[in-house]
Amino acid sequence: MINAGIVGGTGYTGVELLRILVQHPKVKLKVITSRQEAGTGVDELFSSLRGQIALKFSDPAKVDFSKCDVVFFATPNGIAMQQAKALLDSGIKVIDLAADFRIKDVAEWEKWYGMTHAAPELVAEAVYGLPEVNREKIRDARLIANPGCYPTAVQLGFIPLIEAGAVDADHLIADTKSGVSGAGRKAEIHTLYAEASDNFKSYAVPGHRHLPEIRQGLSERSNGPIGLTFVPHLTPMIRGIHATLYARLTRDVDLQTLYENRYANEPFVDVLPAGSHPETRSVRGSNFCRIAVHRPGNGDTAVILSVTDNLVKGAAGQAVQNMNIMYGLPETTGIRHVPLLP
Numbered sequence: 001m002i003n004a005g006i007v008g009g010t011g012y013t014g015v016e017l018l019r020i021l022v023q024h025p026k027v028k029l030k031v032i033t034s035r036q037e038a039g040t041g042v043d044e045l046f047s048s049l050r051g052q053i054a055l056k057f058s059d060p061a062k063v064d065f066s067k068c069d070v071v072f073f074a075t076p077n078g079i080a081m082q083q084a085k086a087l088l089d090s091g092i093k094v095i096d097l098a099a100d101f102r103i104k105d106v107a108e109w110e111k112w113y114g115m116t117h118a119a120p121e122l123v124a125e126a127v128y129g130l131p132e133v134n135r136e137k138i139r140d141a142r143l144i145a146n147p148g149c150y151p152t153a154v155q156l157g158f159i160p161l162i163e164a165g166a167v168d169a170d171h172l173i174a175d176t177k178s179g180v181s182g183a184g185r186k187a188e189i190h191t192l193y194a195e196a197s198d199n200f201k202s203y204a205v206p207g208h209r210h211l212p213e214i215r216q217g218l219s220e221r222s223n224g225p226i227g228l229t230f231v232p233h234l235t236p237m238i239r240g241i242h243a244t245l246y247a248r249l250t251r252d253v254d255l256q257t258l259y260e261n262r263y264a265n266e267p268f269v270d271v272l273p274a275g276s277h278p279e280t281r282s283v284r285g286s287n288f289c290r291i292a293v294h295r296p297g298n299g300d301t302a303v304i305l306s307v308t309d310n311l312v313k314g315a316a317g318q319a320v321q322n323m324n325i326m327y328g329l330p331e332t333t334g335i336r337h338v339p340l341l342p
């Protein structure tokens, strides 16, 4: 069994990790932290977990991870970087769902995240946990930088075109929409019911923190810099990411065959039949990314539609997929949930 700990067990990605890990046949949860709920039973706070877990939340300042093989950080940015070194030095693997280790250029990370990096020496070692790209490196990793929710949907959507060198990589466009759980469980005005429901808006158009992460990932696939216009939107859904991606084709290519071939062996990337329009509800609660490809009017613009559940393939599910790979388990162990419909 893999003994696991979670720092930040009361947030949306934390409770999603709990939902997945209590059903995982090879994992035993040892420690779950919360500063605000220390001492509260996990299933007292989350009635969805009644009968599934006997642990209480622990204060992260007093917690002992020595019985853990792996610790997940489902915390705000800037927390994992303070604790990762001590855990790694004790032989404990770390999977960070936040952004602390995602950007290889530390100065660039500090600019976007507005803080000084506490463990810059670990950034080079950290493996970016997108299995469809880095599976081999993930196998041997001690420290995983789990991708962001938008970056997962956008990169999986663009990767086949970029790798094939079939598009103008200087002028990519990602028009993306997220459900409100993407903002986390903390109280904020813009996520209040009366603000976020029955409304639709863009945000962070001049620059969103996921832009440098997506640019880094796609540049690696194209072996050169890429140009991306990234426009996120907040939609009145609870879960879900829908990315509508546009790229100008520079040569004739059979998009359907290109995507089907690229993802033929990927258990969690589903290329839909030609002409499809994926819906966020077709992945809700699951680790799938469903993709459809279009070429309107047979012109030179490729339109790629990519949907994920931001809390699963966009966060906790992908984190568990990475853990499975790190421990040599079948990659789908414990994350084969069928999406919830309706």
Ligand SMILES: NC(=O)c1ccc[n+]([C@@H]2O[C@H](COP(=O)([O-])OP(=O)(O)OC[C@H]3O[C@@H](n4cnc5c(N)ncnc54)[C@H](OP(=O)(O)O)[C@@H]3O)[C@@H](O)[C@H]2O)c1
Pocket: 007, 008, 009, 010, 011, 012, 013, 014, 033, 034, 035, 036, 037, 060, 073, 074, 075, 076, 077, 079, 097, 098, 099, 147, 148, 149, 181, 182, 183, 184, 185, 186, 310, 311, 314, 315
């Ligand atoms: N929501 C998504 O769709 C999504 C997707 C991909 C990645 N992520 C990333 O995953 C991370 C967690 O996101 P979330 O949406 O689950 O956030 P959240 O709902 O706001 O939860 C944050 C958790 O971290 C704990 N925490 C806060 N400050 C802490 C500190 N200083 N030390 C230890 N624990 C602390 C909180 O509990 P206490 O305050 O009680 O300690 C809470 O359990 C973020 O970095 C986010 O960017 C989120």
